[in-house]
Amino acid sequence: MQHVISVLVENKPRVLARIASLFARRGYNIESLAVGPTQDPTISRITLVVEGDEDILEQITKQLHKLIDTIKVGDFTNTSFVDRELALIKVNAPSALRGEIVQTAEIFRARVVDVAEKSLMIEVTGTPDKIDALEQLLKKYGIIEMVRTGRIALARGYQSL
Amino acid sequence: MKGAKMLIELLKREGVEVIFGYPGGAVIDIYDVLFDTPEIKHVLVRHEQGAAHAADGYARTTGKVGVCIATSGPGATNLTTGLATAYMDSVPVVAITGQVPTKLIGKDAFQEADVTGITMPITKHNFLVTHIEELPIIVREAFHIASTGRPGPVLIDLPKDVQQQEAEFTFPEKVEIPGYRPTYQGHINQINLAAQAIEKAQKPLLYIGGGVIAAGASGALRELAEKTEIPVTHTLMGKGAFPEHHRLSLGMLGMHGTYWANKAIMNCDLLIAVGARFDDRVTGNLKTFARNTETIIHIDIDPAEIGKNVKTHIPIVGDARLVLEELLKRVESKKHPEWIQEIEGWKKEYQPPRKESAKLLPHTVVEKVYQATKGKAIVVTDVGQHQMWAAQIYLLDEPRCWASSGGLGTMGYGLPAAVGAQIGNPDKLVVLFSGDGSIMMKIQELVTACNYCLPIKIFVLNNSYLGMVRQWQGCFYKGRYSCTQLKNPDLAQLARAFGAEGISVKNEAELEEAINKALSIEDRPVLVDCHIEEEENVYPFVPPGKSLDEMILWEPGKEG
Numbered sequence: 001m002q003h004v005i006s007v008l009v010e011n012k013p014r015v016l017a018r019i020a021s022l023f024a025r026r027g028y029n030i031e032s033l034a035v036g037p038t039q040d041p042t043i044s045r046i047t048l049v050v051e052g053d054e055d056i057l058e059q060i061t062k063q064l065h066k067l068i069d070t071i072k073v074g075d076f077t078n079t080s081f082v083d084r085e086l087a088l089i090k091v092n093a094p095s096a097l098r099g100e101i102v103q104t105a106e107i108f109r110a111r112v113v114d115v116a117e118k119s120l121m122i123e124v125t126g127t128p129d130k131i132d133a134l135e136q137l138l139k140k141y142g143i144i145e146m147v148r149t150g151r152i153a154l155a156r157g158y159q160s161l
Numbered sequence: 162m163k164g165a166k167m168l169i170e171l172l173k174r175e176g177v178e179v180i181f182g183y184p185g186g187a188v189i190d191i192y193d194v195l196f197d198t199p200e201i202k203h204v205l206v207r208h209e210q211g212a213a214h215a216a217d218g219y220a221r222t223t224g225k226v227g228v229c230i231a232t233s234g235p236g237a238t239n240l241t242t243g244l245a246t247a248y249m250d251s252v253p254v255v256a257i258t259g260q261v262p263t264k265l266i267g268k269d270a271f272q273e274a275d276v277t278g279i280t281m282p283i284t285k286h287n288f289l290v291t292h293i294e295e296l297p298i299i300v301r302e303a304f305h306i307a308s309t310g311r312p313g314p315v316l317i318d319l320p321k322d323v324q325q326q327e328a329e330f331t332f333p334e335k336v337e338i339p340g341y342r343p344t345y346q347g348h349i350n351q352i353n354l355a356a357q358a359i360e361k362a363q364k365p366l367l368y369i370g371g372g373v374i375a376a377g378a379s380g381a382l383r384e385l386a387e388k389t390e391i392p393v394t395h396t397l398m399g400k401g402a403f404p405e406h407h408r409l410s411l412g413m414l415g416m417h418g419t420y421w422a423n424k425a426i427m428n429c430d431l432l433i434a435v436g437a438r439f440d441d442r443v444t445g446n447l448k449t450f451a452r453n454t455e456t457i458i459h460i461d462i463d464p465a466e467i468g469k470n471v472k473t474h475i476p477i478v479g480d481a482r483l484v485l486e487e488l489l490k491r492v493e494s495k496k497h498p499e500w501i502q503e504i505e506g507w508k509k510e511y512q513p514p515r516k517e518s519a520k521l522l523p524h525t526v527v528e529k530v531y532q533a534t535k536g537k538a539i540v541v542t543d544v545g546q547h548q549m550w551a552a553q554i555y556l557l558d559e560p561r562c563w564a565s566s567g568g569l570g571t572m573g574y575g576l577p578a579a580v581g582a583q584i585g586n587p588d589k590l591v592v593l594f595s596g597d598g599s600i601m602m603k604i605q606e607l608v609t610a611c612n613y614c615l616p617i618k619i620f621v622l623n624n625s626y627l628g629m630v631r632q633w634q635g636c637f638y639k640g641r642y643s644c645t646q647l648k649n650p651d652l653a654q655l656a657r658a659f660g661a662e663g664i665s666v667k668n669e670a671e672l673e674e675a676i677n678k679a680l681s682i683e684d685r686p687v688l689v690d691c692h693i694e695e696e697e698n699v700y701p702f703v704p705p706g707k708s709l710d711e712m713i714l715w716e717p718g719k720e721g
Contacts, residue, residue, distance in 0.1 A: 010340065013289070014277060021281055055468070062465035068286040068306060071340040 002031070003057055004083060004153050006161055007046040007064055008071040011037055015069045019046060022063055028052065032085075032150035043071065047083075047152045074161045076153055083153035086123070087131045088113070092142035093120040101141060108134045119144055164293045165190035165324040168257070169198055171300040174332055177228050179584055181206055181215040185232020186272060187259025190324040204584055204613060207605040209236050211577035213243020213314075214603070216254045218578030221564040222539050223585040224377075226253045226308050233259045234272030237318070238279065242571060244314045245283040249568025250398060251375060253312035255303050256284075262322035263291055276318045285313030293326040298333050305336045310343030311463040312375055343462060347479030347487060354475050355433070356491035358456045362431035364500045365391045368414065368443075371398030371567070372436015372461060374560040378482035379403065382435065385485055389495045392504055394422040396437050397552055400563040405556035411504065412556075415443035416703045417549040421507035423701075423709040426451055428503070433458045436481045439470040440568070441705075447471065449708040460484050513553075513700065514715055520694040521668055523547065523622045527554040529669075530592060530620055533676045538592040538618075539582050541565065543575035543599030546628035547621075549699045551594040573602030576619070580606055583615040590618070590680075597623040597649050600688075604655070610686040611660035618679045619661075619688040621652055624695045632698045636713075656688035666691045 009015045016035055023030050032049040050060060057075065064073045076083075093101050098120065102112060105122050108130065114121035124134050128151060135146065155161070162170070168191060172180070179202045184192045195203050206212045209231040216227030227247075231240045237258040247254045261270040277289045286306050288299045299317060307315040359365060373382055379402050386393050386409050393403045394411040403410055414422040423445075426432070432454045437443070438461070444450040447470060451457065459466075459473040460481055467476040477484050516522060527550050530538075540555050542548040542565040557563055564582055566574040579593040600621050610617050622628075627645040634642050656663030662682055664675040666689055679687040701712040 014281075017278065018281060025282055058468060059465065062467075066463070066465050068338060068341050 001051070001053065001077070003050050003052065004076040004081065004151060005048045005050060005061070005064070006074045006076060006153060007048065008038070008161055009044050009046060010069040010071065011042050011044040012069060015044070016046070018067050018069065019064065022067065026059070026063070028056065028060055034150040034152045047150070049151050072161050074155070076155060080156040081153050082156060083127060083151050084125050085128050085131055085149055085151050086125045087135070087146060087148045089122045089124065089135065089138055089146040090144040091120055091122065091138045092118065092144060094118065097141060101138070104134070104137055110134060162327065162330045163190070163324065164296060164319070164326050164328070165194045167293070167296055167328070167330055168300065168319065168324070169194045169201065170330060171297060171332070172228065173198075173200055175226070175300070175304045177201060177226070179204060179219065180228045180230055181212040181219070181581065182230030183207075183209050183212055183232070183236060185236045185259060187233035187236075187261060187321050188230060190321065191230065191257070191259070202584075204580070204609065206577065206580070206609050208603070209239035210242050210573065211580070211603055211606040211609065213240045213254065213256060214246065214571075214574050214577035215581035215584070215606075216256070217243060217247045217252050218541060218564045218581030219585040220247075220252050220254055220581075221578070222561050222582040224561060225585070226255055226304055227581060228255050228257070230257045231259070232272065233261055233276070234274045237276040238274055241280060241283060244280055244316065246566050246569045246571045246574055247314040248283045248285065250566065251312050251371060252314065253307040254314040255307050256314060256316045258316060258318050259324070260289070260318045260320040263320045264322070266320065276316065280316050283314070284316050287316040287318065289318045290320065290323050293323050293328040296323070297331050298336075301333050301336045302338060306338070306341065310341070311372075344464070344478045345462070345480040345483055347460065347477040347484035349487070351475055351477045352484060352487045353491060355458045355477060355488055358431055358458060358475060359389055359391070359433070359492050362456070363497065364429045364503075365389070365431040365433065365497070366425050366429035367391050367393040367433045367435065368396075368426065368437055369393060369399045369402050369435045370396040370437025371402075372481050373399055373402040376436060376462070376481035378436070378485055379560045381482050381485035381489060383407075385489050385492070388489065389492050390497050390501065391433070392425060392501070394418070394425060396440070396443055396567070397565060398567045399437065400552060400565075401557035401560045404558035406558055413552055414709070416445070416705075417553065417699050417701065420511040420701055420712060420714065421504055423703070423712060424507045425504055427708070427710045428453050430454060431456045431458070433460070435460045435485070436462075438466045444470065445703045445707055445709045445711075511714055518694055521666065521672060521691060523550045523624075523693045523697055524554060525669060526620055526622060526672060526691045526693065527551055527594065529672055529676055531555045533680060534590055534592060538562070538590040539564070539586055541575050541579040541582055541591060541593045543593075543595040544570045544572045545596040545599055546632065546699050547594045547596040547599070550622065572599040575599055576603045576610070577606045579617045579619070580610050580613075580615060583610075583617050584613065591615075593617055593619045595619060595621050596628060597621055597625060597647055597652070598627045600652065601649070607656065607659040607661055607686060607688070614684050615686055616683045617686045619686060621688065621690050622693050623649065623652065623690050624693050624697065625649060626695060629699070631696075635696075635698070636702075636704065652688060652690035656686070661685050662687040664689045
């Protein structure tokens, strides 16, 4: 089962390495990982997506907690949460097909953020599913390169981690 | 004040009395300050691994934080085996390593290694000091982290230029780390549940580990065991936490544990694990471990240990002493005559056979040393067969009298750890049991022991084999003794070359004489090289992956 885990950590060097090595040495696979500072510049939030059963998840959460730099750990799996991912997709766009591509992007509320003679760069945010769907549609034009941020998530409502 | 001076000033304020270390280019400034610091004794080892083990042996036997210093690069990487050893056994050690100047970090400078990166998985935490202003809080946090919660090693990597920078000395009174708040008080509801389970149990058993010693919980444990008449079995790390001569003591459990302790584990209805982590050397086959147990209570300060290997019914996160004291208030006095009788039956069913042999037997050596020292020594061991014989035969009644590498199983641990133990306990008798394989791994620390006139009594159970590996080759690899026969130097002569006393022993009569002589020498170490029966094995023995009740009790075809 897939779990979305949110970790508040001290914004210090090597914290990410500690987290990553914790996963590596136990053989737990990280499906996605996104890091960035929070409203408090001394604290960063790491969003991890991991696969595993309850026992593995319990160990992951406890081991994350054990790190001295970890302040809080939350598993969103059984709570209501909003999650998003951002992708930039550079796609082949000969002038004949350009209108069609822009139309497709619009349906997904994606934006064209760079235009060149033979290509377009499209920015899209949304759930991973939505990004997958757009990627699928753009494939036929030829994706030159793309990048995804990995999921970020916050629990719904007033409560915070 | 310069960074190096500030470091030493901070160590003094932390109460550090002794540092084990080895100088080098990146720590010259620190050593320059130590030159004028008579308050801190510096013990010069002969290899940095020895410094880490010595700090570890000092910490295990005194309960204080052990401190070691090494230079950058190779000095620091040499520490790693010692840090990993301390990490696996939860020993509070603070290691200070020099680092190349901050401007050179990451440039592959001379004697540079990414020490915080390398030691990340083998320390509880580590720090790289990049500005002198951070030094005071980092040193305070390091000692705080090493000695609180589940103890462990912490490393401070200190670049040379930071040691030379100047800043005003400050001493942060309070240490507050937002993400680090160990839970000491156990949850009262859980403790109540535990008390009810104890009330209900017919065949309860206490399984205790090193956490009992770390928490200073021996007294509370003994009270609980006596009040509720619950037998106690301990791990290798828990040796001495409960008096081994006590009528309720079953001795050690696990791979080389006693027959009756392992029987008790497999037949108890309530298992109360305290400060123990269900290591694979203890549990044997996890699927069958404690298969008749209805309830497992697990008391541990580290929440990540609970449920890691074995499913627990009543988890209690907290300090072992505080939890046991709360539990004591909630249990009634009880007796379990039938259960005790059942255990007594197992004791009668099997006693380790007493062998007759023309050659010197390892058991005899440990037994004779035990008798001569009246069981009162601080016992340090290396790793291998001798370690198990020492654990089985040298019974201890006090905590902090046992230093042995459990989790990592580090050969070479013994001699430097004995140095640390003797430095920390100058008035106590320190006995080291080692093997011919183990002693050769860190023999250079005999120089250290000689330099500081440490009267450590070293007994090498010399069978000219890498004995434990040979035992496994015998049991599981059709006796193909691949590379386990050791050609050793004359260890007694070698000891004398170092400046120690060296005695070679081949039979029981020589042994008694040697022990008496060893005990009478007070100004230098004594190495007694005991040439024992070469192919003696450690029994009982639970083969790896088997259930605890599938013990091999004695050598097939030879006894029983």
